[in-house]
Amino acid sequence: MAMTPQALLLDGQWAAGKGAPLVVMDKYRLAPGAEVATPDAAQAKRAVDAAHAAFRRGAPGPYERGAILERAAALLEPKAEEFVRIMQMEAGFTAADAQGEVRRCVQTLKLSAEEARRLAGEVIPLAGAPQQAGRLGFTLRVPLGVVLAITPFNSPLNTVAHKIAPAFAAGNAVILKPSSATPLTAFKLAEVLLEAGLPAGFLSVIPGSAQVAAWLIADERVRFFAFTGSTEVGRSIQARAGLRRTQMELGSIAFTILADDANLEAALPKVVNAGYRKAGQVCTSVQLLLAHRSLAGEVERQLAHKVRALKHGDPRDPETFVGPLISEKEAIRVDNWIEEAVAKGAQRLAGGPRKGASIPPALLSGIDDTMKVGCQEVFGPLVCIVPFDTLDEAIARVNATPYGLATGMFTNRLEDAFKAARRLEVGGVHVNETSSSRVDLMPYGGSKESGFGREGPRYAVHEMTEERIVTFTLNA
Numbered sequence: 001m002a003m004t005p006q007a008l009l010l011d012g013q014w015a016a017g018k019g020a021p022l023v024v025m026d027k028y029r030l031a032p033g034a035e036v037a038t039p040d041a042a043q044a045k046r047a048v049d050a051a052h053a054a055f056r057r058g059a060p061g062p063y064e065r066g067a068i069l070e071r072a073a074a075l076l077e078p079k080a081e082e083f084v085r086i087m088q089m090e091a092g093f094t095a096a097d098a099q100g101e102v103r104r105c106v107q108t109l110k111l112s113a114e115e116a117r118r119l120a121g122e123v124i125p126l127a128g129a130p131q132q133a134g135r136l137g138f139t140l141r142v143p144l145g146v147v148l149a150i151t152p153f154n155s156p157l158n159t160v161a162h163k164i165a166p167a168f169a170a171g172n173a174v175i176l177k178p179s180s181a182t183p184l185t186a187f188k189l190a191e192v193l194l195e196a197g198l199p200a201g202f203l204s205v206i207p208g209s210a211q212v213a214a215w216l217i218a219d220e221r222v223r224f225f226a227f228t229g230s231t232e233v234g235r236s237i238q239a240r241a242g243l244r245r246t247q248m249e250l251g252s253i254a255f256t257i258l259a260d261d262a263n264l265e266a267a268l269p270k271v272v273n274a275g276y277r278k279a280g281q282v283c284t285s286v287q288l289l290l291a292h293r294s295l296a297g298e299v300e301r302q303l304a305h306k307v308r309a310l311k312h313g314d315p316r317d318p319e320t321f322v323g324p325l326i327s328e329k330e331a332i333r334v335d336n337w338i339e340e341a342v343a344k345g346a347q348r349l350a351g352g353p354r355k356g357a358s359i360p361p362a363l364l365s366g367i368d369d370t371m372k373v374g375c376q377e378v379f380g381p382l383v384c385i386v387p388f389d390t391l392d393e394a395i396a397r398v399n400a401t402p403y404g405l406a407t408g409m410f411t412n413r414l415e416d417a418f419k420a421a422r423r424l425e426v427g428g429v430h431v432n433e434t435s436s437s438r439v440d441l442m443p444y445g446g447s448k449e450s451g452f453g454r455e456g457p458r459y460a461v462h463e464m465t466e467e468r469i470v471t472f473t474l475n476a
Contacts, residue, residue, distance in 0.1 A: 006034065006035070006036045006037055006183070006184065006187055007037055008037050008038075008039055008043065008204075008205065008206050009187070009190050009194075009203065009204055009205040009206075010039075010043060010046055010047055010050060010204050010206070011046070011047075011049075011050035011054075011200055011201050011204065012050075012194065012198075012199070012200025012201060012202075012203075013200070015043070016037060017036075017037025017038050017039050017040075017043065017206075018039060018040040018042070018043055019037070019038035019039050019040045019043070019208055019212070020038060021035050021036065021037060021038065022035070022036040022037075022038050022180055022183070022207060022208065023035055023036075024036055024089075024090050024181070024182075024183065024184060025090075025181075025327070026089050026090070027089070027090065027091060027092030027181075027315075027323070027324045027325070027326060027327070027357055028092055028313070028314055028315055028316075028323065028324045028356070028357065028358065030328060030356055030357060033089045033090060034089075034090070034184055036183050036184070036187075036207055038206070038207055038208035038209070038212065039206045039208060039212060041215050043206065044206060044212055044215040044216055044219075045215070045219065047175045047204035047206055047216070048146060048175065048216065048219045048221050048222060050173075050200070050201040050204060051146040051173035051174070051175055051201060051202070051204060051221075052145070052146055052173070052221045053201055054173045054199065054200065054201025054202050055143070055145050055146060055171075055172065055173045055201075057201075058171075059143070059168070059171040059172075059173075059199070059202065060199065062116050062117050062119060063116075063117060065113075065116040065117075065168060065169055065171070066113040066114065066116040066117040066169070067113070067197075068113075068168075068193075068196050068197045068198055069109050069110070069112050069113035069116065069165055069168070069169060069196070070109070070110060070113045071195075071196035071197060072109050072165075072192050072193050072195075072196035072198075073106045073109035073110045073113070075192050075195055075196055076102065076105060076106055076109070076189075076192050077102075077106055079188075079192065080099065080102045082188070083098065083101070083102050083157060083185065083188060084098040084099060084102065086184050086185050086188060087101060087156060087157065087182075087185055088315045088316055088323075089184075090156070090181065090182045090183075090184050090185065091153060091154070091156055091181075091182050091185070091326070092279065092315050092323040092324040092325065092326065092357065093278065093315055093323055094315045094320050094321060094322070094323045095315070095316075095318055096277075096321070097277055097278050097315075097323070100277075101155065101156070101157040101158050102157065104158040104440055105157045105158045105161045105189070107440050107441075108158055108161040108162055108165055108440050108457065109161055109165050111165075111440060111441050111457040111458070112161075112165035112166050112168070112169040112457040112461075113165075113169065114457070115166065115169050115170075115457045115458050115461045116168075116169035116170075116461075119141055119169070119170065119461060119465070120141065121138055121139030121140045121141055121467065121468075122138065122139055123136075123137070123138050124137035124138060124139065124469065124471075125137075126471060134473065134474045134475075135471060135472065135473050135474070136471065136472045136474065137469060137470065137471040137472075138469075138470055139467050139468060139469055139470070140467070140468045140470060141170075141461075141462070141465040141466070141467060141468075142171075142465060142466060142468050143170045143171035143172040143464065143465055144170075144172055144223040144224045144245065144464055144465065144466060145172060145173070145221070145222075145223040145224070146172070146173050146174075146175065146221055146222045146223055146224075147163070147167040147172045147173065147174045147175070147222075147223070147224045147225075147226060147464060148174075148175050148177070148216050148217065148222045148224070148225050148226070149163035149164060149167070149174055149175070149176045149177070149226045149227075150177045150213060150225070150226070150227045150228070150229065150237070151163060151176065151177070151178050151179060151186070151228055152179050152228045152229050153179040153181040153182040153281075153326050154278055154281040154282060154283075154326070155228075155282075156178065156179065156182035156183075156185035156186060157185050157186075157189060158440070159228055160176065160178060160185070160186050160189055161189065162440070162455045162456075162457075162460065163176065163226045163228075163460075164176060164189075164193070164203065165457065166457045166460035166461045166463075166464060167224075167226070167460075167464050168198070168202060168203070169457065169461055170461045170464045170465045171465075172224070172464055173201060173202045173203070174202065174203050174204075175203075175204045175206065175216060175222070176190075176203065176204065176205045176206070177206060177207060177208065177212060177213055177216065178205065178207050179207075180207055180208065180209065181326050181327070183205075183207035186205055186207075187205055190203060190205045213237075214240075217237060217240050217241070218240070220244075222244070223244055223245070224244065224245050224246070224247075224463075224464055225237055225241055225244065225245070225246040225247070226246075226247045226460075226463075226464075227246065227247070227248050227249070228249040228250075229249075229250065230250065230251050231250040231251040231403075231449045231450070231451075234248045234250040234451060245463075246452075246453065247445070247451075247452070247453030247454070247455070247460070247463050247464075248451035248452055248453060249283070249405075249444070249445055249446065249450075249451050249453075249455060250283075250403075250446065250449060250450050250451035251283065251377045251403060251449065251450065252283045252284060252377060252403045252404075252405035252406070252446065252450050253287055253288065253375075253376070253377050253401045253403050254283065254284045254285055254286055254287050254288075254405060254406060254407070254435035254436065255286070255287070255288045255289075255290055255397070255398045255407045255408070255435060256271060256274070256286045256288075256289055256290070256407065256408035256409070256410070256434045256435050257290045257388075257391075257394050257398075257407065257408065257409040257410065257411075257420070258289065258290065258291040258292060258295055258299060258410050259292055259391065259409065259410060259411035259413065259416060260292040260294050260295060261411055261412050261413060262292070262295065262410035262411060263410065263412075263432075264295065264298065264299065264302060266410070266432070267410040267432075268299070268302055268303055268306060269306070270408075270433065270434050270437075271286055271289060271303070271383065271434055272303070272306050272307065272310070273434075273436075274286045274408070274434035274435065274436035274437075275287075275289075275361075275381070275382075275383040276307070276310060276321065276322050276361045276381050276383075277321075277436075278323075279322050279323055279324065279325050279359070279380065279381045280322075280361075280378065280379065280380045280381040280382060280383075281325065281326065281379050281380065282436060283377075283405055283450075284405055284406045284434075284435045284436040284438065285379075285435075285436055286383055286408070286434050286435055286436065287373075287377070287378050287382065287383065287384065288374070288383075288384050288386055288397075289303075289383055289384065289385050289386065290386050290387075290388050290394045290397060290398075291385055291386070291387055291388070292387070292388060292389075293387040293388065293389055296365075296385065296387040299385055300349055300363075300365055300385055303349070303350075303363055303383070303385065304349040304350050304363055307349070307350040307351075307361050307362075307363045307383070308350045310322055310361045312358055312359075312360050312361055312381070313355075313358050321361075322358075322360075322361045322381050323358070324356065324357035324358045325357050325358070325359065325380060325381075326357075327357060328356055328357045330357070330379070330380070331354050331356070331357045331358065331359050331380075332354065333380075334359055334378060334379070334380030334381075334382065335353075335354040335359055337371075337372040337373050337376075337378060337380075337382075338351065338359075338362055338364070338373065338382060340371060340372060340373075341364055341367055341371040341372070341373045341374075341384075342364075344370070344371055345366055346364045346365065346366045346367045346371065346373075346384075347364065347365045347366045348362065348363075348364060349363040349364065349365055349385075350362060350363040351363065351364075351382075359380060359381055360381075361381040361382075362380075362381060362382045362383075363382075363383050363384075363385070364382065364383075364384045364385070365384070365385045365386075367384045367386065369400075374386075375401070377403070391416055391419065391420065395419075395420060395423050395424055398424055398425070398426070399423075399424065399425045402448055402449040403446065403448060403449050403450045404424075404425045404426040404427060404446050404447035404448040404449075404450050405426060405427055405428070405435075405445075405446035405447075405450040405451075406426055406427060406428035406429070406430065406435045406436070406437075406438075406446070407420070407424050407426045407428070407429055407430070407435050408429075408430045408431075408433050408434035408435040408436070408437060409429065409430070409431050409432075410431075410432055411431065411432070412432075417431045425447055425448060426446065426447060426450075427443075427444070427445045427446040427447050427450065427454075428442075428444065440456065440457070441456055441457065441458070442456050443455070443456045443458075443459040444456050444459075
């Protein structure tokens with residue numbers, strides 16, 4: 001991709017950035033891929049000015065908001081290959097991972113269009129209270145105003161859509177600060193939304209450093225923060241948000257449980273996909289695979305064979321299953337954690353030496369929670385097999401971490417499935433699926449240090465609106 005400067009999107013117009021240019025690296029080649037503009041403090045303020053003014057003018061009606069989002073979905077589909085090429089460069093995604101982002105983004109836009117048209121309150125039976133005969137009441141759901149969306153590198157299209165589309169469906173104006181590692185995909189989506197008729201002021205896109213986020217967070221006219229990223233950064237944003245509302249999708253150590261009756265033929269291919277897609281850089285990627293001790297040996301044997309067969313490296317190669325990590329620095333960190341575990345006694349069942357930002361998909365057994373791979377979020381192409389003896393033991397192992405995003409469980413015993421669903425301290429429990437089983441219409445979010453609030457267009461629209469009671473006293 002040629003080195004071409006990318007303008008900022010401010011108040012519906014593309015504008016030259018006044019901040020220091022940002023170089024976007026080709027994640028596999030470890031070479032500059034593009035140059036992106038960033039704002040100065042005045043341009044950050046201008047973004048809030050434009051969003052606040054647009055909100056005060058009022059969004060288009062629910063039907064038209066839905067129509068804009070539907071047009072965006074229709075316009076995005078024929079541009080799929082262009083989005084794929086961008087994500088292969090700036091995110092290091094394989095073709096399959098990038099195509100999955102596009103397909104899901106189309107669904108997210110369509111789902112948000114539906115929610116725009118059916119956003120409603122409820123009738124309140126005031127006449128059922130003493131001395132309230134003849135009084136009517138109902139609620140409205142009204143937008144909050146200016147939404148600041150801060151998005152991660154590991155889903156540069158669909159997570160961006162999960163912030164922007166429900167916010168606009170609800171009638172809010174959005175300022176997007178995409179990841180500095182992957183801003184080009186966000187700019188391309190903004191182009192699609194403008195082409196679909198998104199009114200000026202309802203979306204600004206301004207990438208940049210943490211300083212850019214700080215300028216935006218400090219402006220009290222920003223009324224809602226939608227953040228996906230690390231627990232550490234989320235905690236900092238929450239502290240500065242004060243009484244303003246937030247939705248936080250934060251870090252995780254994701255588990256999947258293989259009960260003694262698990263169907264390995266069905267489970268293990270799903271584990272491989274969930275553990276290694278996007279090079280393991282998904283909050284719900286299977287990091288710790290809890291296998292019943294009666295199955296552990298067979299799981300090790302079968303998984304080792306499957307993982308060794310995965311091709312890794314160049315994301316532009318159509319046969320590559322595991323692309324590079326987001327940076328060489330992150331690849332070095334993950335490689336060091338693997339080597340530390342092996343030095344402490346873990347067995348390497350698959351994997352090999354790092355090359356640049358690429359790490360061969362790794363599989364370990366014999367790990368414990370004194371190793372970084374057993375107690376911290378790896379965010380890399382690594383699955384660790386941990387045996388257990390009882391379901392109570394497995395549930396306790398999941399609940400022992402400070403996180404609680406999602407857990408998968410493979411079993412055909414309803415009693416055990418419901419026991420896990422009730423006792424696991426996580427935002428999602430997926431039976432006969434992995435921790436990474438997400439459908440875009442479902443509520444998605446965590447508990448404990450994995451955050452709070454829910455994504456999924458229906459649920460996000462409710463997060464980004466507030467309830468207003470309206471009553472009428474009828475004298476007739």
